[in-house]
Amino acid sequence: MAPSADISQKEDNGLSAPKPAPGLFTIESIPDKGKGVIAAQDITPGTLLISEPPLLTTAVITSIPTTEADLARALKASSKGIQRAFLSLHNNYVGQGTPLTNIIRSNGYPLGASSDVGGVFELTSRINHSCQPNAYHGWNPLLEEHTVYAIRQISAGEEITLAYHYGGPSEYRKEILKERFGFDCTCSICTLPPSEQKASDDRHVLAQTLDAQIGDAKTVRFNPTKVLQHCKALMRIYEEEDFKDDRLARLCYDVFQVCNMHSDRARAAYWAKKYCDAKKRTGGKDSVAFLEMKPFVKKPERHDCFGVTSDWKSDLKEIPKERSGEVWEKWLWRE
Ligand SMILES: C[S@@+](CC[C@H](N)C(=O)[O-])C[C@H]1O[C@@H](n2cnc3c(N)ncnc32)[C@H](O)[C@@H]1O
Structure with a gap:
């Protein structure tokens, strides 16, 4: 079940889509x-695990009442291989009629964060959930493929996991997972000993509060020092909880924006680079997010958010050479 190793060329945008190495995992x-995806070798963070087009998408649905018939028609027009792969996918709603719709409901992912079109995938749809996943997935519109990247070191024999749902304390996450996906989560952070569970839950709750505070436009404009303190506190939580998913990239982007808004080019450039590194790990260097942000690592002032005030004016030359220790930390967070 391992993907092939060739390089495929997208004719429309000229992008070369690197294909995953063969033999990385088995189903x-x-x-x-049910089924799941197991690493067949040690895998390093940033490794492309899967890049695949959907077997079928909900774009074929013309109206809600005709959903099942529309899917049946599209499936019939597909190759035998696609039909077999689609029909073998997990069905969470066995015996509830509309089997094709139920397969979509059980395995579908949106084709982009804000897309209302969903797709099901031969390999990605086999990946089970963990609240502390070791892989991250997303739709790449440039490649027209769904990609899955390793975001942690994964050992041979370990299960490859994605997060179906993020955030909140364990009890809350478990409730959502049970309701939406029909299973009881037994992942590493939902089965901690009680005192560790409480500490982890408290961090998750605080993370949500800080995340909301960081997004407050008025504070970003008029009290950016406070926002940076919140960003630092949130970064500590992400480190303690060992979050490696897209929340980390989002936080780097938030710090970039705060610094850039107040003309701090040095720190903005640093955080733009951190954002690019995080996005490269979760979505590759051919992801839209990485490609769009890359120019601002060298020229943050070209970003729309630059220079609302010049209160923190700085130059790229001011980034310290020594990037660890107390002096670095104080510089980084403007303390
Ligand atoms: C997209 S499918 C994942 C692959 C599926 N296990 C299979 O057999 O094809 C989602 C379903 O897998 C099962 N599942 C996913 N993560 C799980 C977990 N951590 N524990 C138990 N079941 C899980 C649930 O039934 C869930 O609705």
Whole structure:
């Protein structure tokens, strides 16, 4: 079940889509989880695991009442291989009629964060959930493929996981996962000993509060020092909880914006680079997010958010050479 190793060329935008190395994983039955994806070798963070087009998308649906018939028509027009792969996918709603719709409901991912079109995938749709996942996935509109990247070191024999739902304390996450996906989460951070569970839950709750405060436009404009303190506190939580998913990239972007708004080119450039590194790890260097942000690593002042005030004016030359220790930390967070 491993993907092939060739390089495919997208004719319309000229982008070369690197394909995952062969033999990275196998699809296997896992007790109490149905099928799942198991690493067949040690995998390093940033490794492309999967890049694949959808088997079928909801774009074929013309109206709600005709959903099942529309899917049946589209499936019939597909190759035998696609039909087999689609029909073998997990169905969470067995016996509830509309089997094709139910397969979509059980396995679908949106084709882009704000897209109302969903797709099901031969490999990605086999990946089970963990609240502390070791992989990250997303739709790449430039490649017209769904990609999955390793975001942590994964050992041979370890299950490859994605997060179906993020945030909040364990009880809340479990409730959502049960309701939407029909399983009881037994991931590493939902089965901690009680005192560690409480500490982890408290961090998740605080993370949500800080995230909301960081997004407050008025504070960003008039009290950016406070926003940076919140960003620093949130970064500490992400480190303690070992979050490696897109929340980290978003936080880097938030710090970039705060610094850039107040003309701090040095720190803005640093955080633009951190954002690019995080996006490269979760979506590759051919992801839209990485490509769009890359120019601002060298020229943050070209970004729309630059220079609302010149209160923190700085130059790229001011980034310290030594990037660890107390002096660096104080510089980084403007303390
Ligand atoms: C997209 S499918 C994942 C692949 C699926 N296990 C299969 O057999 O093809 C989603 C379903 O897998 C199962 N699942 C996913 N993560 C799980 C987990 N951590 N524990 C138990 N079941 C899980 C649930 O039934 C869920 O609705």
